[in-house]
Amino acid sequence: MKKSFLTVIILALGIVNMILTAVIVFAVVPTTMRTNELISKVASTIDLEINGTPDNKEVSIEDIENYNLSKDLTINLKKGSDNAAHYALVTASLSLNKKSEDYAKLQPLVATNETKINEIIQNEFAKYTMDELYDKKEQIKSNILAAIQEYFGSEFIVGVTYEYTAQ
Incomplete structure (x- = not known):
């Protein structure tokens, strides 16, 4: 059992x-x-x-055209820990890929849309305090580049460079 x-x-x-x-x-x-x-x-x-x-692919230096924006931008920055108003004087330029398929069609539009490009740059800088500008330089550049590429619907703009003085 x-x-x-x-x-x-x-x-x-x-x-x-x-x-x-x-x-x-x-x-x-x-x-x-x-x-x-x-x-x-x-x-x-x-x-x-x-x-x-x-x-x-990396764009060779021979294929890059620099486009300097015509005016310097004075941008109000976000208030920092000192709670004081700061601004930045920004001079920017764009790097255009001359071998891009969209270059011939969109390159003339860069000058006519410079106001919008300036607005994109101003909006990005306004997100940061004076202390953050140096630490987040690459992030600012990539955000500006992505916004401009989205605006034009093309990646013929391959770089953004800028110089600034913050007060």
């Missing part, structure tokens, strides 16, 4: 084990695979943001 009772318990545990294995295979594994796929997509997106797009 004890041997058959032990056999029934072992058989019941084996069946429960098979049922739980089936639940894992059909319920948990597909969810895990979808999660891994999502994680892979996010990781590749982050990698693209860090390294740039794979087709983003």
Whole structure:
């Protein structure tokens, strides 16, 4: 009697084990695979943001045209810890890729849209205090470049350079 009772318990545990294995295979594994796929997509997106797009090639210096914005900008900065009003005098220029497909069509529009470009630069500088300007120089440049590229709907503008004096 004890041997058959032990056999029934072992058989019941084996069946429960098979049922739980089936639940894992059909319920948990597909969810895990979808999660891994999502994680892979996010990781590749982050990698693209860090390294740039794979087709983003360096532009040779012969293919770059510098466009100096015609006027210096006086920009009110965000108030800092001293709670005093500060401003920056900014001189900016754009680097245009002469080999870009959109260059011939959009290059003349840079001069006519200079007011909008100035506004983009002013809006970006106004987000920072005088103390933050030096520490976040690259971030400011990349934000300005991204906003200008979005405005023109093209990446024929490949760089932004600026000089500033803050008071």
